[in-house]
Amino acid sequence: MTTLLLVRHGETDWNAARRIxxxxxxxxxDTGREQARATAASLAAQFAGQSPVVVSSDLARARETAEIIAEALGVPGPHLYPQLRERSYGVAEGMTIEEYLEKFGAFDRENVPEAETTPHLRARAVSAARRVVRDARRHHAPQDVPVIAVAHGALIGQLIRHASGDTLPLAGSGSPTRRRTRSSSSATASACSPTPPSPSTESRAGCRAIAEICMIADAWARGIRGSADVRCCAGDA
Incomplete structure (x- = not known):
């Protein structure tokens, strides 16, 4: 069994300004780097005695988060996968949430010129997860090693939706109105549990913008969503 743990990158100045x-x-x-170091310390304790594979989106905010995690774990720096990049928001990139709502109305990415569509993002996210797990198994067989993938909120959200049959994340968990409360905790780590905890348990644990999926890699590769246990804590851009 391969465990794939997904971590959203730490905060950026654009996150803090609620800019897409x-x-x-x-x-x-600096806040994002502090968040990444806190996550790294938690993951180092969680994976004590193990040597997880660390991979990342090639965008700087995810790559640096992954580098900080890899250093704390004492493992090689992250292998970069462009397929783990955040969703393209087209002409909306650089806008604040308020500017977006004024120009486009409802927060619906499908009405933004040049933005990546939801079906395309879902297919890309699932393909990227399959490739990451497949590469880890190929390079480390017969040993089964956990994989930590640092990526982005929208992509992680689609993986959660795929793995849970579109029952998670809970309605409203990715809405722009809640981004302000989550951005300061975007890289908080927690243990991967075989049983998804309740949202109230998540809140008490302080896990706000990290998602973890524990899965049987063979089942995931065949696209059998019911074989994945899902733990969801949020998702932003």
Missing amino acids: QGSTDIPLN
Whole structure:
């Protein structure tokens, strides 16, 4: 069994300003680096005695988060997968949420010129997860090693939706009105549990913008969603 743990990158200045990033390459700010170090410490305790594989989107905010995690774990730096990039938001990238709502109305990415569609994002996310797990198994067989993938909120959200049969994330968990409360905790880590905890348990644990999927890799590769246990804590851009 391969465990795939998905971590959203730490905060950037655009996150703090509630500005839409998408595929725009914005680096972590100091708060984001602090969040990444806190996550790294938690993951180092969680994976003590193990050597997880660390992979990442190639965008700077995810890559630096992954580098900080890999250093704390004492494992090689992240292998970069462009397929793990955030959703492209087209002409909306760089806008604040307020500017977006004024120009486009409802927060619906499908009405934004040049933005990546939801079906395309879902297919890309699932394909990327399959490739990450397949590569880890190929390079480390017969040993089964956990994989930590640092990515982005919209992509992680689609993986959760796929794995849960579109029952998670809970309605409203990715809405722009809640981004302000989550951005300061975007890289908080928690243990991967075989049983999805209740949202109230998640809140008490302080897990706000990280998602973890524990899965049987063979089943995932065949697209059998029911074989994945899902733990969801949120999703932003």
